[in-house]
Amino acid sequence: MHDVATHDDSKGQYFWVWGALLILTAIEVVLGYRQVFAPVRMLEVLLILSVIKSALIIGYFMHLKFERALMRWLLVISVSACFVIMYFFFFPDADRIIRYGVK
Amino acid sequence: MATVQHAVSQDAFEPSLFGTYSKKIGMWLFLASDSLTFGALLFAFSYNRIYTNPWPTPFHAESIANATIMTACLLSSSLTMVLAVFAAQRHDRAWTRNWLLATMVFGTAFIVLHGMEWSKLIGEGLAVPGFETLLGVSNSSANGEYAEITKNVPQFAQAFFGLTAMHMLHVTIGVMYLGVIAFRKWFLPALAVIWIAAALLIPAGNVFHYPVHVLGIGLLVAAVVLFLKPKDYDAHDVEVCGLYWHFVDLVWMFIFPLVYLMSTKIS
Numbered sequence: 001m002h003d004v005a006t007h008d009d010s011k012g013q014y015f016w017v018w019g020a021l022l023i024l025t026a027i028e029v030v031l032g033y034r035q036v037f038a039p040v041r042m043l044e045v046l047l048i049l050s051v052i053k054s055a056l057i058i059g060y061f062m063h064l065k066f067e068r069a070l071m072r073w074l075l076v077i078s079v080s081a082c083f084v085i086m087y088f089f090f091f092p093d094a095d096r097i098i099r100y101g102v103k
Numbered sequence: 104m105a106t107v108q109h110a111v112s113q114d115a116f117e118p119s120l121f122g123t124y125s126k127k128i129g130m131w132l133f134l135a136s137d138s139l140t141f142g143a144l145l146f147a148f149s150y151n152r153i154y155t156n157p158w159p160t161p162f163h164a165e166s167i168a169n170a171t172i173m174t175a176c177l178l179s180s181s182l183t184m185v186l187a188v189f190a191a192q193r194h195d196r197a198w199t200r201n202w203l204l205a206t207m208v209f210g211t212a213f214i215v216l217h218g219m220e221w222s223k224l225i226g227e228g229l230a231v232p233g234f235e236t237l238l239g240v241s242n243s244s245a246n247g248e249y250a251e252i253t254k255n256v257p258q259f260a261q262a263f264f265g266l267t268a269m270h271m272l273h274v275t276i277g278v279m280y281l282g283v284i285a286f287r288k289w290f291l292p293a294l295a296v297i298w299i300a301a302a303l304l305i306p307a308g309n310v311f312h313y314p315v316h317v318l319g320i321g322l323l324v325a326a327v328v329l330f331l332k333p334k335d336y337d338a339h340d341v342e343v344c345g346l347y348w349h350f351v352d353l354v355w356m357f358i359f360p361l362v363y364l365m366s367t368k369i370s
Contacts, residue, residue: 011185014185014186015182018178018181018182021178025175028360029364031364032364032365032367033167033364039365043361046364050360050361054353057353057356061182061352062350063342067121067123068123071121071123075131078135082139086143089146090150091153093150094150094153094154
């Protein structure tokens with residue numbers, strides 16, 4: 001029988017992660033509401049911030065950082081690969097519509 | 104006829120390839136598949152946005168503030184969930200229950216705030232054609248602020264309500280899951296009271312008048328689960344439940360910027 005993850009030495013790091021997530025959210029809100037960047041650049045910046053936030057949630061709150069490397073990499077690579085495939089399905093067509101005005 | 108008896112021992116089983124227990128691996132596999140559901144919805148939303156020019160930007164400062172508080176609720180609920188897992192690991196039942204209850208409160212606050220936001224948008228005329236009739240929604244205004252969006256860019260309401268409804272359903276299921284883990288059979292009467300009260304209090308024209316019966320379905324499923332396998336949930340169960348809860352938080356980290364912040368209305 002496997003024990004639950006008992007890797008934690010202190011709860012402090014989780015409060016730091018929570019604080020970091022709130023600060024990143026505040027940055028997103030300020031950037032979005034003040035429209036600091038042009039839409040495409042804004043999308044890139046917000047997505048980068050979202051990926052950082054999701055990495056913190058998956059790594060610390062979901063404890064994936066403390067799991068065995070095989071599980072870690074298998075999950076990350078397989079899900080990421082699916083998203084890459086979705087990307088190639090969706091966006092080339094949307095791009096074609098924008099370029100040629102096809103409906 | 105002689106029967107060969109094999110000795111059975113714990114050592115006869117191979118250790119897990121992933122170094123953890125199978126319930127947790129099962130939940131990770133479910134979350135991987137569920138992330139593809141949300142991934143497809145987010146890609147569909149983005150696709151709609153790219154080919155629709157101009158894309159509506161209906162979210163005022165009030166909506167952005169509301170969505171920011173909702174985000175803070177979910178992030179805080181993730182922290183209380185982590186604290187519940189720690190309490191479960193040290194076999195502190197009282198604090199496990201307290202932290203799970205705190206997580207449920209944050210989750211419920213998220214659902215209520217989101218419901219209010221939905222009602223406001225629908226009241227101002229944002230609607231999915233066809234679904235209004237299906238759900239018996241009567242409070243959408245043909246002259247409201249968002250009536251033009253419904254008329255000219257119907258894919259906005261479809262993408263917005265489709266994506267956020269799916270997420271709201273996941274949060275609702277998550278709150279019920281937490282309730283079962285925290286209170287077991289004692290959660291059932293509480294859920295029944297909430298369901299009946301909500302069904303009676305939500306008026307017939309409201310968009311949540313029929314969807315509130317999700318609570319009734321949840322009650323039925325929870326009752327069947329608790330009847331078939333009545334057990335005292337341990338630290339493994341709390342940790343697996345926590346994985347699901349963090350996942351709904353994780354999904355919102357993409358919905359919030361892509362749906363709300365990228366459609367901000369500057370007045």
